[in-house]
Amino acid sequence: MDRLSTDARSALMARVRSQNTVPEMTVRRLLHRMGYRFRLHRKDLPGSPDIVLPKYKIAIFVHGCFWHRHAGCRRCSTPRSNAEFWEEKFRRNVARDAQNMEKIINEGWTPIVIWECETKSADALAQKMHYLLMPKLT
Template identity: 45%
Template sequence: MAEDPAKRSAIMRAVKSRDTSPEKAVREMLRGFAPHYRLHREDVPGNPDIAYVGRKRAIFVHGCFWHGHDCARGARMPKTNADYWRAKIARNRARDIAHQEKLASLGWRALIVWECELKDRASLEAKLRGFLS
């Protein structure tokens, strides 16, 4: 049965692009050992979720599905409108790469934290500490 376009549109409008649960979890972790970050800096290429401007460090917290991660959730493709979703995720990935390249050209280091990495918090904390040291 085909889904109502208005219903789908309402669902998509409800998807948050900032202050998501994974992002909040990463911020909570960072508060313990690396506070003083800034959120969603529009003056930094890619508008990173978390930025340490003085250190030139940017952290992006990516949802596995939306950014095409190679984990089980990221590899799952919707059955309806699959061509649209494949193109959408490909555009997201291309945009992410462009942002990483722009940041690197300006002397910034960037880290992508995948939503699935939150399952192993000790490992993620070690990754974050290493990135920020």
């Protein structure tokens, strides 16, 4: 049974955003500090990547651990109520993500996935971004 009323649950879910999230803004600020210029939410690319470095053909997806099922992450829980619905929803999300990755690679782009939990440590995120971007830029 859900702890929240239907109206409260609806209000909570309405606050969940797909663009300009805190993890996405963290990655954007870091990239800007590193000197990269980028485009946002390119709808003409598969999966509409959160951040695109067109000069280098790099597409960055900032995934929420809960919604995109980050394996082994503590944020990747499954609600107990209506579990069947949630499992199907998560299965579709993961399948769509895999399909988008395949499409974007086939179009000649390099996809990079940054998980929400990886944005919690600025130093670790900076190291990861440097490690992922440097080989692609040379």
